[in-house]
Amino acid sequence: MNSTFTLLVVDDEKQNRTLLTELLQDDYQIVLAKNGVQALEKARQHLPDLILLDVLMPQTDGFTVMRALKAGDDTRHIPVIFVSALDSAADEELGLELGAVDYIAKPFHPPIVRVRVRNHLQAVHQRRLLEQLALIDGLTEVPNRRRFAEVYAREWRRCMRSSSPLSLIMVDVDHFKVFNDTYGHAAGDIVLKRVAQTIQDALNRPADFVARYGGEEFVVVLPDIDADRAQVVAEKLRAEVERLHIPYPQPGASQWLTISLGGASQIPKQADVDDRLFIDADTSLYAAKHDGRNRVLWANAHLPGS
Structure with missing residues (x-):
């Protein structure tokens, strides 16, 4: 003290x-x-x-x-x-x-x-x-899902008051089960820690926030960033993880371990968090994985101000 x-x-x-x-x-x-x-x-x-x-x-x-x-x-x-x-x-x-x-x-x-x-x-x-x-994930040492819920609600209300955009990115480590099954869970844990730290280090602004959402999934909160700028951030995260050059056990689309990212952006209009932003980001992540992984897809990216 x-x-x-x-x-x-x-x-x-x-x-x-x-x-x-x-x-x-x-x-x-x-x-x-x-x-x-x-x-x-x-x-x-x-x-x-x-x-x-x-x-x-x-x-x-x-x-x-x-x-x-x-x-x-x-x-x-x-x-x-x-x-x-x-x-x-x-x-x-x-x-x-x-x-x-x-x-x-x-x-x-x-x-x-x-x-x-x-x-x-x-x-x-x-x-x-x-x-x-209680708010830190014990493995990756980034904030956990509970902390994400607090930060997300706080930033939602703040962006609502200032009529600013709020962007959300869902991240998933590609084919992580295969990696775990091949190299073992201890090696998988090390990979998750490296991915989490890489994402955290790549976020430049104090308000940018990453949390482990569960398993091999992470979520990134970007206040005051519209869809175009948020997609640039997401692409940076994707590239930084691939640049780690973690060998993948079954080379396919990429020689190295990669991540898929789905995002969405919205200007909050109400005090209570609208679930659509999270659902849109999660749906975009699913589409990114379905379309071949190791890519960024954005919900309603064609809409101005989305």
Whole structure:
């Protein structure tokens, strides 16, 4: 853990804010708020990793702030430690029932506060690592199908708002079963990793995205790219994989292992994802494989703005 973690310290007494800042500023980035209204504003603005929240504050007390945090989609998952002069068991019970991860009574012992903050941030760190691992394909180390669904929906909505095209490419490794049956699954796994890395390296823009969809299939999301430009990208992916010169066990149309790609483009018109874009891309992939493999086919490529 390091200073990339951000803490929001909320207390109406300047002395307490100063004490907590001096205690924690060497290890974390500190954001300060002196009342409940400021606390909610800065929580939404900074989305801190942890909040140290006083209870007794004028106008909007800490318990009210906590309820508002839990009601917000962006803030409900931020862990909160109450730091309060209210030290009865009933107050502590209420704070924990509202969703706080800890309750520290004033006057507090600085070393105890430091250790508790560190422990809770360690839990945050570990949870995020697990969340990231849950979205990565264990074999190829590119994002998995679950992550694709999240990114696809997000980019769909963003392109809808900006009236921008969204392009989708389905990719399939040609005759992969034959490759697996000839060389074994261990060799097949190595090939899938190389193909995945090659596709990922060939995508130039930060917004371009590739995921393993399943088996030997991958899916590529290209926001803000129309059909003509997306086909150029798809052809680049096809050529880069063929350029790996992975020997194919049964030479046919190509001496080397190849991929087939099918794509589609659309300007989203609604908030909910339209399944037709994915279906069109998948249908184009099927057609590319039926027409001889190692090629790119695009749905409705003749239509302007498609």
